[in-house]
Amino acid sequence: MENLRFLVVDHLRWQCISREPTFLPHKLRWLCWHHYPFSSLPVEHMRKLVGLEMFDGMIKHLWKGPKVLPNMKFIDLGYMGHLTSFPDVSAAPNIERLILSDCHNLVEVHPSLGFHRRLVYLDMSRCTKLKCLPFTIGMESLETLIFSGCFSLERFPEVTPSMVKLSELYLNNCIRVEELPSSIRYLSGLRVLNLIG
Known part of the structure:
Protein backbone atom coordinates (compact mmCIF):
# COMPACT_ATOMS: atom_id res chain seq x y z
CA MET A 1 0.00 0.00 0.00
CA GLU A 2 2.67 2.46 -1.09
CA ASN A 3 0.24 5.37 -1.51
CA LEU A 4 -1.35 5.09 1.93
CA ARG A 5 -1.38 8.52 3.59
CA PHE A 6 -3.64 8.13 6.63
CA LEU A 7 -3.82 5.07 8.89
CA VAL A 8 -6.13 4.68 11.88
CA VAL A 9 -6.04 1.53 14.02
CA ASP A 10 -8.33 1.66 17.04
CA HIS A 11 -10.13 -0.80 19.30
CA LEU A 12 -8.23 -3.68 17.72
CA ARG A 13 -7.66 -6.52 20.12
CA TRP A 14 -3.93 -7.10 20.59
CA GLN A 15 -4.42 -10.85 20.08
CA CYS A 16 -5.28 -10.13 16.43
CA ILE A 17 -1.72 -9.01 15.66
CA SER A 18 0.93 -11.69 15.85
CA ARG A 19 4.08 -9.55 15.68
CA GLU A 20 5.44 -6.03 15.69
CA PRO A 21 5.38 -4.22 12.33
CA THR A 22 8.83 -3.80 10.80
CA PHE A 23 7.84 -1.40 8.04
CA LEU A 24 5.09 1.16 7.45
CA PRO A 25 4.33 2.95 4.16
CA HIS A 26 6.94 5.65 3.48
CA LYS A 27 4.30 8.12 2.22
CA LEU A 28 2.30 7.88 5.42
CA ARG A 29 1.37 11.35 6.72
CA TRP A 30 -0.71 10.52 9.80
CA LEU A 31 -0.59 7.44 12.03
CA CYS A 32 -3.21 6.97 14.70
CA TRP A 33 -2.86 3.65 16.54
CA HIS A 34 -4.50 3.63 19.95
CA HIS A 35 -3.59 0.75 22.28
CA LEU A 62 9.67 5.69 20.77
CA TRP A 63 13.01 5.56 18.95
CA LYS A 64 16.72 5.55 19.77
CA GLY A 65 19.08 8.23 18.59
CA PRO A 66 18.00 11.12 16.34
CA LYS A 67 15.48 10.19 13.64
CA VAL A 68 15.08 12.44 10.62
CA LEU A 69 11.41 13.42 10.67
CA PRO A 70 11.33 16.84 8.99
CA ASN A 71 7.54 17.03 8.58
CA MET A 72 6.48 15.89 12.06
CA LYS A 73 4.24 18.49 13.72
CA PHE A 74 2.04 16.64 16.19
CA ILE A 75 2.80 13.85 18.69
CA ASP A 76 0.29 12.48 21.22
CA LEU A 77 1.63 9.75 23.51
CA GLY A 78 -0.91 10.25 26.28
CA TYR A 79 -1.35 7.39 28.78
CA MET A 80 1.75 5.54 27.55
CA GLY A 81 2.24 3.67 30.80
CA HIS A 82 5.41 1.86 29.69
CA LEU A 83 7.26 4.84 28.24
CA THR A 84 10.29 5.63 30.41
CA SER A 85 12.04 8.32 28.36
CA PHE A 86 11.35 10.71 25.52
CA PRO A 87 13.93 10.57 22.71
CA ASP A 88 16.18 12.93 20.80
CA VAL A 89 14.06 15.27 18.65
CA SER A 90 16.91 17.31 17.18
CA ALA A 91 16.19 15.85 13.72
CA ALA A 92 12.44 16.53 14.02
CA PRO A 93 12.63 20.34 14.12
CA ASN A 94 9.01 21.17 13.21
CA ILE A 95 7.08 19.60 16.08
CA GLU A 96 4.48 22.10 17.28
CA ARG A 97 2.35 20.11 19.74
CA LEU A 98 3.63 17.38 22.07
CA ILE A 99 1.37 15.56 24.51
CA LEU A 100 2.94 13.23 27.08
CA SER A 101 0.23 13.46 29.73
CA ASP A 102 -0.34 10.53 32.10
CA CYS A 103 2.87 8.72 31.11
CA HIS A 104 3.28 7.47 34.68
CA ASN A 105 6.65 5.77 34.16
CA LEU A 106 8.28 8.60 32.22
CA VAL A 107 11.43 9.56 34.13
CA GLU A 108 13.36 11.80 31.73
CA VAL A 109 13.26 13.69 28.45
CA HIS A 110 16.16 14.16 26.05
CA PRO A 111 17.94 17.55 26.40
CA SER A 112 17.13 18.36 22.74
CA LEU A 113 13.53 19.00 23.74
CA GLY A 114 14.61 21.93 25.90
CA PHE A 115 15.71 23.96 22.88
CA HIS A 116 13.10 22.94 20.36
CA ARG A 117 12.40 26.08 18.33
CA ARG A 118 8.96 25.33 16.85
CA LEU A 119 7.21 23.74 19.82
CA VAL A 120 4.12 25.75 20.79
CA TYR A 121 2.30 23.41 23.21
CA LEU A 122 3.84 20.91 25.66
CA ASP A 123 1.69 18.87 28.04
CA MET A 124 3.46 16.57 30.51
CA SER A 125 0.75 16.61 33.15
CA ARG A 126 0.53 13.75 35.64
CA CYS A 127 3.87 12.22 34.65
CA THR A 128 4.20 11.16 38.27
CA LYS A 129 7.74 9.70 38.05
CA LEU A 130 9.26 12.53 36.07
CA LYS A 131 12.21 13.73 38.15
CA CYS A 132 14.40 15.83 35.92
CA LEU A 133 14.13 18.11 32.95
CA PRO A 134 16.89 19.68 30.87
CA PHE A 135 18.85 22.07 33.10
CA THR A 136 17.97 24.99 30.83
CA ILE A 137 15.08 25.48 28.40
CA GLY A 138 14.93 27.96 25.55
CA MET A 139 11.84 27.03 23.49
CA GLU A 140 11.30 30.32 21.73
CA SER A 141 7.87 29.48 20.21
CA LEU A 142 6.41 27.85 23.32
CA GLU A 143 3.09 29.32 24.48
CA THR A 144 1.71 26.67 26.87
CA LEU A 145 3.71 24.49 29.29
CA ILE A 146 1.90 22.03 31.55
CA PHE A 147 3.49 20.04 34.40
CA SER A 148 0.36 19.69 36.55
CA GLY A 149 0.54 16.75 38.95
CA CYS A 150 4.21 15.88 38.33
CA PHE A 151 4.68 14.84 41.96
CA SER A 152 8.32 13.71 41.59
CA LEU A 153 9.60 16.76 39.75
CA GLU A 154 12.23 18.37 41.96
CA ARG A 155 13.45 21.32 39.91
CA PHE A 156 12.03 23.69 37.36
CA PRO A 157 14.69 24.51 34.76
CA GLU A 158 16.40 27.81 34.09
CA VAL A 159 14.78 29.70 31.23
CA THR A 160 16.49 31.76 28.55
CA PRO A 161 15.45 35.28 27.51
CA SER A 162 14.12 33.83 24.23
CA MET A 163 10.99 32.42 25.91
CA VAL A 164 8.92 35.58 25.63
CA LYS A 165 5.96 33.80 23.98
CA LEU A 166 5.20 31.56 26.96
CA SER A 167 1.82 32.73 28.23
CA GLU A 168 0.60 29.80 30.37
CA LEU A 169 2.67 27.82 32.88
CA TYR A 170 1.05 25.13 35.03
CA LEU A 171 3.03 23.80 37.99
CA ASN A 172 0.07 22.95 40.19
CA ASN A 173 0.62 20.03 42.57
CA CYS A 174 4.34 19.80 41.79
CA ILE A 175 4.86 19.31 45.50
CA ARG A 176 8.65 18.77 45.44
CA VAL A 177 9.52 21.94 43.57
CA GLU A 178 10.64 24.21 46.40
CA GLU A 179 11.64 27.28 44.40
CA LEU A 180 11.59 28.75 40.93
CA PRO A 181 14.79 30.00 39.30
CA SER A 182 15.43 33.74 39.18
CA SER A 183 15.50 33.47 35.37
CA ILE A 184 11.71 33.08 35.43
CA ARG A 185 11.70 36.88 35.15
CA TYR A 186 12.45 36.40 31.43
CA LEU A 187 8.92 35.06 30.88
CA SER A 188 7.64 38.53 30.01
CA GLY A 189 4.60 37.20 28.11
CA LEU A 190 3.30 35.11 31.02
CA ARG A 191 -0.42 35.57 31.70
CA VAL A 192 -1.20 32.42 33.73
CA LEU A 193 1.02 30.94 36.46
CA ASN A 194 -0.63 28.12 38.40
CA LEU A 195 1.20 27.09 41.60
CA ILE A 196 -1.75 25.55 43.44
CA GLY A 197 -0.65 22.83 45.85
Whole structure:
Protein backbone atom coordinates (compact mmCIF):
# COMPACT_ATOMS: atom_id res chain seq x y z
CA MET A 1 0.00 0.00 0.00
CA GLU A 2 2.67 2.46 -1.09
CA ASN A 3 0.24 5.37 -1.51
CA LEU A 4 -1.35 5.09 1.93
CA ARG A 5 -1.38 8.52 3.59
CA PHE A 6 -3.64 8.13 6.63
CA LEU A 7 -3.82 5.07 8.89
CA VAL A 8 -6.13 4.68 11.88
CA VAL A 9 -6.04 1.53 14.02
CA ASP A 10 -8.33 1.66 17.04
CA HIS A 11 -10.13 -0.80 19.30
CA LEU A 12 -8.23 -3.68 17.72
CA ARG A 13 -7.66 -6.52 20.12
CA TRP A 14 -3.93 -7.10 20.59
CA GLN A 15 -4.42 -10.85 20.08
CA CYS A 16 -5.28 -10.13 16.43
CA ILE A 17 -1.72 -9.01 15.66
CA SER A 18 0.93 -11.69 15.85
CA ARG A 19 4.08 -9.55 15.68
CA GLU A 20 5.44 -6.03 15.69
CA PRO A 21 5.38 -4.22 12.33
CA THR A 22 8.83 -3.80 10.80
CA PHE A 23 7.84 -1.40 8.04
CA LEU A 24 5.09 1.16 7.45
CA PRO A 25 4.33 2.95 4.16
CA HIS A 26 6.94 5.65 3.48
CA LYS A 27 4.30 8.12 2.22
CA LEU A 28 2.30 7.88 5.42
CA ARG A 29 1.37 11.35 6.72
CA TRP A 30 -0.71 10.52 9.80
CA LEU A 31 -0.59 7.44 12.03
CA CYS A 32 -3.21 6.97 14.70
CA TRP A 33 -2.86 3.65 16.54
CA HIS A 34 -4.50 3.63 19.95
CA HIS A 35 -3.59 0.75 22.28
CA TYR A 36 -0.50 -0.08 20.20
CA PRO A 37 0.59 -3.47 21.64
CA PHE A 38 4.36 -3.44 20.92
CA SER A 39 7.37 -1.88 22.62
CA SER A 40 8.79 0.06 19.65
CA LEU A 41 7.70 1.67 16.40
CA PRO A 42 9.43 1.50 12.98
CA VAL A 43 9.84 5.16 12.04
CA GLU A 44 13.03 4.86 9.95
CA HIS A 45 11.25 5.28 6.61
CA MET A 46 8.45 7.64 7.67
CA ARG A 47 10.09 10.96 6.76
CA LYS A 48 6.77 12.37 5.52
CA LEU A 49 4.92 11.69 8.76
CA VAL A 50 3.14 14.80 10.08
CA GLY A 51 1.10 13.39 12.98
CA LEU A 52 1.55 10.52 15.40
CA GLU A 53 -1.17 9.48 17.86
CA MET A 54 -0.27 6.46 19.98
CA PHE A 55 -2.65 6.96 22.89
CA ASP A 56 -2.55 4.30 25.64
CA GLY A 57 -0.10 1.86 24.09
CA MET A 58 2.77 -0.38 25.18
CA ILE A 59 5.71 1.55 23.70
CA LYS A 60 8.79 1.65 25.94
CA HIS A 61 11.08 3.64 23.62
CA LEU A 62 9.67 5.69 20.77
CA TRP A 63 13.01 5.56 18.95
CA LYS A 64 16.72 5.55 19.77
CA GLY A 65 19.08 8.23 18.59
CA PRO A 66 18.00 11.12 16.34
CA LYS A 67 15.48 10.19 13.64
CA VAL A 68 15.08 12.44 10.62
CA LEU A 69 11.41 13.42 10.67
CA PRO A 70 11.33 16.84 8.99
CA ASN A 71 7.54 17.03 8.58
CA MET A 72 6.48 15.89 12.06
CA LYS A 73 4.24 18.49 13.72
CA PHE A 74 2.04 16.64 16.19
CA ILE A 75 2.80 13.85 18.69
CA ASP A 76 0.29 12.48 21.22
CA LEU A 77 1.63 9.75 23.51
CA GLY A 78 -0.91 10.25 26.28
CA TYR A 79 -1.35 7.39 28.78
CA MET A 80 1.75 5.54 27.55
CA GLY A 81 2.24 3.67 30.80
CA HIS A 82 5.41 1.86 29.69
CA LEU A 83 7.26 4.84 28.24
CA THR A 84 10.29 5.63 30.41
CA SER A 85 12.04 8.32 28.36
CA PHE A 86 11.35 10.71 25.52
CA PRO A 87 13.93 10.57 22.71
CA ASP A 88 16.18 12.93 20.80
CA VAL A 89 14.06 15.27 18.65
CA SER A 90 16.91 17.31 17.18
CA ALA A 91 16.19 15.85 13.72
CA ALA A 92 12.44 16.53 14.02
CA PRO A 93 12.63 20.34 14.12
CA ASN A 94 9.01 21.17 13.21
CA ILE A 95 7.08 19.60 16.08
CA GLU A 96 4.48 22.10 17.28
CA ARG A 97 2.35 20.11 19.74
CA LEU A 98 3.63 17.38 22.07
CA ILE A 99 1.37 15.56 24.51
CA LEU A 100 2.94 13.23 27.08
CA SER A 101 0.23 13.46 29.73
CA ASP A 102 -0.34 10.53 32.10
CA CYS A 103 2.87 8.72 31.11
CA HIS A 104 3.28 7.47 34.68
CA ASN A 105 6.65 5.77 34.16
CA LEU A 106 8.28 8.60 32.22
CA VAL A 107 11.43 9.56 34.13
CA GLU A 108 13.36 11.80 31.73
CA VAL A 109 13.26 13.69 28.45
CA HIS A 110 16.16 14.16 26.05
CA PRO A 111 17.94 17.55 26.40
CA SER A 112 17.13 18.36 22.74
CA LEU A 113 13.53 19.00 23.74
CA GLY A 114 14.61 21.93 25.90
CA PHE A 115 15.71 23.96 22.88
CA HIS A 116 13.10 22.94 20.36
CA ARG A 117 12.40 26.08 18.33
CA ARG A 118 8.96 25.33 16.85
CA LEU A 119 7.21 23.74 19.82
CA VAL A 120 4.12 25.75 20.79
CA TYR A 121 2.30 23.41 23.21
CA LEU A 122 3.84 20.91 25.66
CA ASP A 123 1.69 18.87 28.04
CA MET A 124 3.46 16.57 30.51
CA SER A 125 0.75 16.61 33.15
CA ARG A 126 0.53 13.75 35.64
CA CYS A 127 3.87 12.22 34.65
CA THR A 128 4.20 11.16 38.27
CA LYS A 129 7.74 9.70 38.05
CA LEU A 130 9.26 12.53 36.07
CA LYS A 131 12.21 13.73 38.15
CA CYS A 132 14.40 15.83 35.92
CA LEU A 133 14.13 18.11 32.95
CA PRO A 134 16.89 19.68 30.87
CA PHE A 135 18.85 22.07 33.10
CA THR A 136 17.97 24.99 30.83
CA ILE A 137 15.08 25.48 28.40
CA GLY A 138 14.93 27.96 25.55
CA MET A 139 11.84 27.03 23.49
CA GLU A 140 11.30 30.32 21.73
CA SER A 141 7.87 29.48 20.21
CA LEU A 142 6.41 27.85 23.32
CA GLU A 143 3.09 29.32 24.48
CA THR A 144 1.71 26.67 26.87
CA LEU A 145 3.71 24.49 29.29
CA ILE A 146 1.90 22.03 31.55
CA PHE A 147 3.49 20.04 34.40
CA SER A 148 0.36 19.69 36.55
CA GLY A 149 0.54 16.75 38.95
CA CYS A 150 4.21 15.88 38.33
CA PHE A 151 4.68 14.84 41.96
CA SER A 152 8.32 13.71 41.59
CA LEU A 153 9.60 16.76 39.75
CA GLU A 154 12.23 18.37 41.96
CA ARG A 155 13.45 21.32 39.91
CA PHE A 156 12.03 23.69 37.36
CA PRO A 157 14.69 24.51 34.76
CA GLU A 158 16.40 27.81 34.09
CA VAL A 159 14.78 29.70 31.23
CA THR A 160 16.49 31.76 28.55
CA PRO A 161 15.45 35.28 27.51
CA SER A 162 14.12 33.83 24.23
CA MET A 163 10.99 32.42 25.91
CA VAL A 164 8.92 35.58 25.63
CA LYS A 165 5.96 33.80 23.98
CA LEU A 166 5.20 31.56 26.96
CA SER A 167 1.82 32.73 28.23
CA GLU A 168 0.60 29.80 30.37
CA LEU A 169 2.67 27.82 32.88
CA TYR A 170 1.05 25.13 35.03
CA LEU A 171 3.03 23.80 37.99
CA ASN A 172 0.07 22.95 40.19
CA ASN A 173 0.62 20.03 42.57
CA CYS A 174 4.34 19.80 41.79
CA ILE A 175 4.86 19.31 45.50
CA ARG A 176 8.65 18.77 45.44
CA VAL A 177 9.52 21.94 43.57
CA GLU A 178 10.64 24.21 46.40
CA GLU A 179 11.64 27.28 44.40
CA LEU A 180 11.59 28.75 40.93
CA PRO A 181 14.79 30.00 39.30
CA SER A 182 15.43 33.74 39.18
CA SER A 183 15.50 33.47 35.37
CA ILE A 184 11.71 33.08 35.43
CA ARG A 185 11.70 36.88 35.15
CA TYR A 186 12.45 36.40 31.43
CA LEU A 187 8.92 35.06 30.88
CA SER A 188 7.64 38.53 30.01
CA GLY A 189 4.60 37.20 28.11
CA LEU A 190 3.30 35.11 31.02
CA ARG A 191 -0.42 35.57 31.70
CA VAL A 192 -1.20 32.42 33.73
CA LEU A 193 1.02 30.94 36.46
CA ASN A 194 -0.63 28.12 38.40
CA LEU A 195 1.20 27.09 41.60
CA ILE A 196 -1.75 25.55 43.44
CA GLY A 197 -0.65 22.83 45.85
